[in-house]
Every structure is written in structure tokens, then in C-alpha cells.
Amino acid sequence: GDSVTQMEGPVTLSEEAFLTINCTYTATGYPSLFWYVQYPGEGLQLLLKATKADDKGSNKGFEATYRKETTSFHLEKGSVQVSDSAVYFCALDRDDKIIFGKGTRLHILP
């Protein structure tokens, strides 16, 4: 069945470092792809999405490009901040459901 695999955390970086969180997926057809974020003490919220191959989703300085050839949707940010510390979930949609990866916890040190 469809699935999402993302790098295991926790990932610890210093402020202003470059961030990559890898995500690959297995799916039939061409699902929409998402990154959701869960900040400490808050609910899960959509960070960005891409609905077709080569689309780039972006928000709050984060970007991810839908790569059909490598079935990937890696999350990147050029300069992270302490406030980016959170758990990040890669996800895809299938039959009106969202299938999530296991999440990657990100710690940003000042």
C-alpha cells in the first residue's frame, strides 16, 4: 500500500544552519504531497503542499519540491531559527485520506 518514509530524528542543528529533512513515498498514481508541522504544545498544522510533479511548495522559508523521478519531497530551509523547533510530518493523500510518515523531531540550538 501507499506509504511515506522520512528520516528519523531527532535532528539537532544550530541556529542559521541549513536544514534538510528527507522524505520519500510509495504510491500508485500521483498523490498530492504535504509537510505538516507540530510545534510544542500546539496542534498539527499544514506547512506546505504540492499537488503535481515538479511543483514546489513553500511557506515560512521552508520549501519542498515534488520529484516524481525519485519519489521524494524533501523539506529544506536555508537558515533555521530556534522557533522552527517542532516535529515535522511528511504526508500524501490517497482516496481522500492523508497518510503520514512517522515524523521527524527538529531541535534548533541558539
Place this chain on the structure above:
Amino acid sequence: GAGVSQSPSNKVTEKGKDVELRCDPISGHTALYWYRQSLGQGLEFLIYFQGNSAPDKSGLPSDRFSAERTGGSVSTLTIQRTQQEDSAVYLCASSILAGGRYEQYFGPGTRLTVT
């Protein structure tokens, strides 16, 4: 406007007891989803409702789990004869319509602990 609300925020119950978890979706949202977030397991889809259509129950882990949505609004997730492995955070989400192109808005979750 109010977001998705869930109650209770925390629930501790003894093994074997039944529990009910409640979700109030955003007004006007026709799709409602339940997920389970277990340590190290990410978010696991349980069930979703879309309008008056029959719910998609394909993610429910056993027949001890059931959910209903009354009047197309409030939903209740019921777990009968709880087991320790049911301990998790149960998340509810709603969207205008079902489908990936419609953003899902999540509630804060109910943390269930089965002792």
C-alpha cells in the same frame, strides 16, 4: 472563529473500561477525520466521515473501536474494553470537503492513558 476542539484533553482509564472521546469540527466543514498518534508510530488514520456518506472505517484497528457523527457535526470515538496498547494521543481533524486538496485543520488531541 473557533477551531477544532476535542474533549477531554486528557483521559486516564483502567484496562477493560470503555471511553468516549469527543470532537467538535469547524462549523461548515463536511469532512471529519480521526487519527491516532502513538510514540514512534507517527499518525495513524482511523476513520473519516464525509457529509452523509458512509464513513471510511478502513483504519480502525479492531472492532473495539467505533465512531459516529451526529447531525453532520460533532463526532464521538468510542473504545470499548480498553487495552494498554490503546494509550496514545487521539487527534481529530476537519476540512471543508474530503480530499488532499482541502487542508485539514487539527484539534489539540485527547491524550488517553490506559493503566
